[in-house]
Amino acid sequence: MEWTGARYADTPTVEVDTWIDAPPERVWALVSDVELMPGMSAELQSVRWQDGCSGPAPGARFIGHSKHDALGEWETTSYIVEYEPLRVFAWAVEDPDRPTALWRFSLQPRNGGTQLSQWMRMGPGRSGLSFAIDRMPEKEQKIVFVRMREFETGITTTLAAIKQRAEAGTTGRTGA
Template identity: 75%
Template sequence: MEWTGARYADKPTLEVRTWIDAPLERVWSLVSDIALMPGMSEELQSVEWLDGAAGPAVGARFLGRSKHEALGEWQTTSHIIECEPLRALAWAVEDPEDPSAIWRFRLRPKDGGTELSEWMQLGPGRSGLSLAIDRMPDKEQKIVFVRLREFERNVTATLGAIKKRAEH
């Protein structure tokens, strides 16, 4: 059976959406408080603002420490690349010009509540996934597919946790 799917260089993406019965302001307060994110993620263990930053603003940086059963433990520096209160928050992991990933929350009013989406892109910069691909180049598409499914599961859980907090 031949495997067909995205390669890392294709900058594969995923997006998950949810509707939250809460106003934009409440949802934004949760999304923009990165200190809450480790409690909503299996992988992300801790985050801390760098350079004296106290919250998100374009150019602000934060350190994230992560852990994965197969990939081990690592830390990355993320750079806020978009910050529009009540609308969008995005960060590039490691080099903003050649990120190993980009993450973005988008909010919009919908049906008396808030539609929240979380989008992410792998690559194009090197990451821990690149090391796995280097070791097994013939399995690149499967490695990318499996990692995207893990991210989809984690993003779905994060959005569920934000929804629960916002609605209660």
């Protein structure tokens, strides 16, 4: 795990990685299927593709519905900004040019399996967290710290679920 940044304007990032005893093709089938992610996340509740898309492609959009005890419920539109099959899958939240967050999975074949990392950057676009910071600017560093720790925990949980599914040989919603 690695995390940097203390203020929202610093665009803090977090990255977690794991080695998976499964080929990149099997891991890719999981990370590139965003409709699987709600089953691996406490916060993300549902995902639906937009514009007639049924899977990832450069420029494709999906809507994510999220829920958090302290932040409530919300929906965001995400745009696929990097898509290199078996290597990189990334999406920008809300505005591809100035996202509220940027998320990325990276895969590398390693030691007969796959090195998988998930990285995210908060900002630079304003998000729901910005409103909390506006109300309590003196607590900005604590607010950002707490949220980044939540992201770190969520990413760790997601990677563990991907690892478990990939190593068990399951790659989709049907379990096959």
